[in-house]
Amino acid sequence: MSTEPERIQRHGSAVRVAHGVNAVVVIALIATGLALGDQLPAALVATLGGHALVNEIHRLGGVTFATILLLAIGLFHSSTRSLIRDLVYFRRGERRWPQAFLKCILSPAHRRTAFHNGRFDPAQRLILLLLACSTALITATGVYLYILPAAPQWVFLVAIRIHIYGAWVAIIALCLHAFAGLGVLHTHRGLLGAMFGDGTVPMQTARTLWPDWTQKKLHDLKGGNPHGPPSHTPS
Numbered sequence: 001m002s003t004e005p006e007r008i009q010r011h012g013s014a015v016r017v018a019h020g021v022n023a024v025v026v027i028a029l030i031a032t033g034l035a036l037g038d039q040l041p042a043a044l045v046a047t048l049g050g051h052a053l054v055n056e057i058h059r060l061g062g063v064t065f066a067t068i069l070l071l072a073i074g075l076f077h078s079s080t081r082s083l084i085r086d087l088v089y090f091r092r093g094e095r096r097w098p099q100a101f102l103k104c105i106l107s108p109a110h111r112r113t114a115f116h117n118g119r120f121d122p123a124q125r126l127i128l129l130l131l132a133c134s135t136a137l138i139t140a141t142g143v144y145l146y147i148l149p150a151a152p153q154w155v156f157l158v159a160i161r162i163h164i165y166g167a168w169v170a171i172i173a174l175c176l177h178a179f180a181g182l183g184v185l186h187t188h189r190g191l192l193g194a195m196f197g198d199g200t201v202p203m204q205t206a207r208t209l210w211p212d213w214t215q216k217k218l219h220d221l222k223g224g225n226p227h228g229p230p231s232h233t234p235s
């Protein structure tokens, strides 16, 4: 008889709360930014309190977000470092992964994707990296535009372009990230619970997306290590 649990713990409550707050703030900044760029219907902007109020919310919200982000990175620098290490964890052997993953998505009978030993699957890493880099660029240029120190006009023009184009990249990356996170694909079934539930995911999903991470986590749980596997697996 198998003693394997049906679900496996992916994230603790502190990470889930931080992710939820971050998601709400980022979505609010994107919505107010779109309103300022006249990308939302005028009637909706008027319902939100008009252009001037939206501008104030976007500017103050953006600076508060940047301050808290810097503080969080400073306070939790080792978790930040390990997250960045796990995001840039690309290996030569993973070149076969995209094709195997596509096969798995198109044919539900195909239960397993190709092996990789990262904490995140390669597609997830790529999307999260895009999201992280674009967020960093938007935040840095946003703070510059808030302070607006005396500088030649071209500096302002470069900053505003990076801010706007960076925001479009972040929106695309966020849509892909949220689509995967919502668990619409059979390969990602139940993934939402990892961040917006009790922090667990179904065992089948964990094995499909992160085969090595799941194996090590189960091994550590059996061995009584309550902290699970190290976040980064050296090759």
Ligand code: HEM
Binding pocket: 010, 011, 015, 019, 022, 023, 024, 026, 027, 083, 120, 128, 131, 135, 174, 177, 178, 180, 181, 182, 191, 192, 193, 194, 195, 196
């Ligand atoms: C809009 C709704 C969002 C949904 C539905 C969503 C969903 C998820 C889910 C299900 C996970 C868990 C994936 C896993 O365990 O490997 C996750 C992880 C993550 N999300 Fe989101 N997310 C959203 C917004 C955001 C935003 C706005 C950001 C950042 C700008 C973000 C950044 C991250 C990061 C960095 C992780 C990995 C955290 C870690 O494992 O340490 N997410 N998200």
